[in-house]
Structure formats: structure tokens, C-alpha cells
Amino acid sequence: xxxxxxxxxxxxxxxxxxxxxxxxxEFIPDNIPFVGNLDEATATMVLIAAMRxxxxxxxxxxxxxxxxxxxxxx
Numbered sequence: 001x002x003x004x005x006x007x008x009x010x011x012x013x014x015x016x017x018x019x020x021x022x023x024x025x026e027f028i029p030d031n032i033p034f035v036g037n038l039d040e041a042t043a044t045m046v047l048i049a050a051m052r053x054x055x056x057x058x059x060x061x062x063x064x065x066x067x068x069x070x071x072x073x074x
Contacts, residue, residue: 006053006054009050010054012046013044013046013050014047017040017043017047
């Protein structure tokens, strides 16, 4: 049952993010300064959390890695 709930939350977040300004449903209007994009940020966090729940952790893409320096002699 939890898998169904998390999957449904992820699908709803994707639908919300793919259709943010067409007026089908908009929780917070985007023209309100500073808070207008909070609903999209929340949908993004829900989507990332749902993906992580099912084993797709995309936060590893943003970790700091050592760069390759091609200018040094080795």
C-alpha cells in the first residue's frame, strides 16, 4: 500500500511539473514574488523523494568530485 501511495505521489508530481502554467491546477500563482514557485519546488522535492524511495537516487549527480587536470605532467 505504501508503494502505491509513493508511486502515485511521484506521478502526480511529474504531471504537476509538466503542466505548471497552463492553468489546469495551480496551487500558488507564479506572479506572487518569492513564494510563487514554492509549489513547483515542493513538487520537485516530492518527485525526488519518490524516486529515492524506489532506488533511483539522483542526488549523487550533485556531489563534489575531483576534477581531472590534463595540464599536469604525471
